[in-house]
Amino acid sequence: MHSVLQRGNALFAYALSVLACLTFACFVSTVFLNYRTQADMKTVTVVVKNVPDYSASREKNDLGFLTFDLHTDLTHLFNWNVKQLFLYLTAEYETASNKLNQVVLWDKIILRGENAVLDFKNANTKYYFWDDGNGLKNNKNITLTLSWNIIPNAGFLPNIFSHGSHSFKFPTDYTNSRM
Template structure:
């Protein structure tokens, strides 16, 4: 009854119980820290639609939208001592043809840009170069959280991803908007995404939606050459 194996099992069980309770308290501590993310600017600066092939061996061409944008946002309040990293991304959204509010595919959504902002305690996990790593360590030296973490200021930012549609056509698409999203990844606890409603000290993200715009018509490369030859 009191063999070494039984004692080892009891010790391990007690240790896991204590670890679980401590982890629960750490995760619950996030609720005590106010979250007040703000977006002061989100707008498009340049729109272009081009034709291209989805891969090298494809003979069929598709239309791709290239959306440049400017962004001013402050996510610094999302960084606490339990924050591992913050995932921020921008999507382009537009209604489907004939889609309804209750339809399954009522809205098309595609990511055009994303970034990962690590906390000082997780900088070693960031896939960055040695020079940028030295700057991060220097900025966070002697501080639990660097005040500049989470502040984004992008001007005429090029998209990381060109977007298209299963139909292969996106030119002259109307009612397109840009939307900013975030995902907080803690060291201990559950992942939390952008909020739509206020929850105690956590405020919803305001200003995360841009004004509606329309994608331009397909740019034809041969038009300028033809006009020049006629003259």
């Protein structure tokens, strides 16, 4: 005859097996969904300054300032396996010293149940747009891209890029360095 402890252990092991199967079914039911959507962006104002970087060598580096418009609807991305979205806006560009530069300019977390329609007009960047040299002045190919991570209840953490990006250029002259 089995003891109470052995029966409890068997019941607990069975319950964990059922929960693991349900978690896997949750993952499989949403892993093949298309989480990409259209995002419309444009820059409103673009300024570049040459200022000292006091956090490092105190050399003068380029600092870009921009305001942007962003419109997208992310409500259809939420399903029963999505807890939240981590959105971020990146700028990608090329300089003489680096083939690929990526800078995160803005981010936002949207929880399930919150408004997932983004309609920003003249929004400021959340983070500084520093270049590690003088690669922003007269740079003609800066590309803004909206990306997001889906934080699921079960499964892996996908990195998804939106359909649509926006390219712009920085001015050929520095703006007054006083801040």
